[in-house]
Amino acid sequence: MARKYFGTDGIRGLTNKAPMTAAMAMQVGMAAGAHFRRGEHRHRVVIGKDTRLSGYMLENAMVAGFTSVGMDVVLVGPMPTPAVALLTHAMRADLGVMISASHNPYQDNGIKLFGPDGYKLSDADELAIEALIDGEVALAPAEEIGRARRVEDARGRYIHAAKSTFPDGLTLDGLKIVVDCANGAAYQVAPSALWELGAEVIAIGVTPNGKNINDGVGSTAPQVLCETVVASGAHIGIALDGDADRLIVVDEQGKVIDGDQLMATIASGWARAGRLKQGGLVATVMSNLGLERHLATQGIKLVRTSVGDRYVLEAMRAQGYNVGGEQSGHIILSDYATTGDGLVAALQILAELVRSGMPASELLHRFDPLPQLLKNVRFAGGKPLEAEAVKAVIAEAEAELAGKGRLVIRPSGTEPVIRVMAEGDDPGQVERVVDRICDAVRAAAA
Template identity: 60%
Template sequence: SASHNNFADNGIKLFGPDGYKLSDEQELGIEAFMDEGLQEGLAEPRALGRVRRIDDAQARYVEIVKATFPRDLSLSGLRIVIDCANGAAYKVAPTALYELGADVIPVGVTPDGTNINEECGSTHPEAMAKAVREYRADIGIALDGDADRLTICDEKGHVVDGDQIMALIAGAWADAGTLRAGGVVATVMSNLGLERFLAHKGLALHRTGVGDRYVMQKMREGGFNLGGEQSGHLILSDFSTTGDGLIAALQVLAVMQRSGQPMSRLSRQFEPAPQKLENVRFAGGKPLENDKVQDAIKTAEAKLGDKGRILVRASGTEPLIRIMAEGDDERLVASLVKDIAGAVKSAAG
């Protein structure tokens, strides 16, 4: 659905009857059917069943979200900036926080059908950070268009990485004995520092391909109840079958309230390994299949050895090649990304 992009890229997200995202095979089947044309072989209206409208869906959702917050806590005393990206949560997110006792400052709550994610939300955290500083809030929370991912900033307006949020929740849940399966599921993009942090606590980091669908699949297979992506997609399977930025935010707020510490103290759970990311746009073709690109990747991997990681992949939603390298030697990491990016640019013409 590309719900973090502008309105022109937004689409439809389908879920199965169990509440989980569809598999790759199911989605490809639907796409193939649509490519064949929708004029023939359609079912009669009577065979499709009935559409039922849930008029109180917003109120139901607010109650479900509030029920995920510990009953012995409230948000009383906290001033919270919530940026809803002019998207799906523009009413429900401020309402849930307010009803839990917070002093709420809403941002990005005037959707007009075309301004979703426009200079606001998790893809533009500067709007949230500015409001936090202006209103002297304790924390800022920014959601994306469909509110399945979040970005957080502390009371100083400093943005908190998604891996740090996962580490914060994992540590709190491990201490409380509620973290299941002895670990966390994340993607290949998550920082090496998160892996080291978890290992120090006797926990494992299980990596998947990029995409919250693959994270959820691994969680279901292994019985994990916490997983997510560096981008802020967090899945807390005790509460939801998919990512929910507001539910994840409430877990962070619960840690804040229980610890009595400001977000600036809680936001640095581990020292991240230097990580360099670069996106290279291409007009067409398959640059990753180019021999010179493959040689550049192999050379970089040999130079880095076992002191870091290199990941080169095509974006699933845009014509981009995403290049990531991380390791303890920051200069080497930057140099390797530059070399691979140069090869990709040459191959892309």
């Protein structure tokens, strides 16, 4: 059954436009609260947010929704998405909420929900909540209306938890680190954690004003970080996104290191230490074929999933892997977290840096990526991928790349766009294949 409001990562959209309105936020609070009211205990929900201006509006609306159905609310303010997941479980809450649109501009916002175990909700839970949004929710009697309170030690709890993932006996003493917090949710916790572990920290993207989240800073805009690392003579740069669940690294030469190289680094280190479960890692169909070939030389398996960290996590849990992620920098280390955590992943990279004594440019360049090209084709309506002409062109391209590359074609889960990606040993061939498919999609959508 198709979901009406929930996408691949919660509900997301332009604020003050359906579905991302205060009225909808209140309805989501009412519906999710009603769904998770199980048993006679006093129910509790943890709500965090990033630094978007609209966060105030949506937070208050959700408080109204949850308290109206009898749930108490714990407000933790601006906090990373993984911190909300952690606190939901640690505080024995029945539900967790993160108000964020991740790496999107400030005009967008979103609602992510976590169950009592700290994991993102299943499809079944989301469908049940959607049914309640469109139906009738029973309100609590006057004497059972919930209360809301703010907790002041949430940041300290998360910093302590993140630091505890850094190996005993190691410190960051002597390392100069530039950290870019995207003017987002980690603007306080990430610099503090790195400094407390001994690093000399240069922090950028730590002056949020409600409108500058992800604006020219963060993991999707690393140019300022690259320049700052080189100018300051830092050993490494770390870039988080708006809700701090993804990580991109910059080496001492100012070169951007993507999630594929970072996953390879962590997986190799954990394999040497005998702690890489199932002898492999989980990534999506978008991870470079060079990663797969590199891991194979070390006897490390690569399991691929559909695009989206939720699918990576589902495969990790089902098959027992403890390392997974996406090329974009969502890295899930299930020994430590129930979702992607940019700071925790960064600490594992920094641990490898300290152990190796190598410069980041040497340590983190694990393989030469195969030429990879991704193009987006916007369409007005219909299902162009079902057109026979498009299917024929795709079949021809797959035959052409057989044994020499890969082809991934998928509709976006959030906008009317077809994403066409190809990679292979011959960059000219890759470009020709992508362009042929894009032309066919455009023709079918006309």
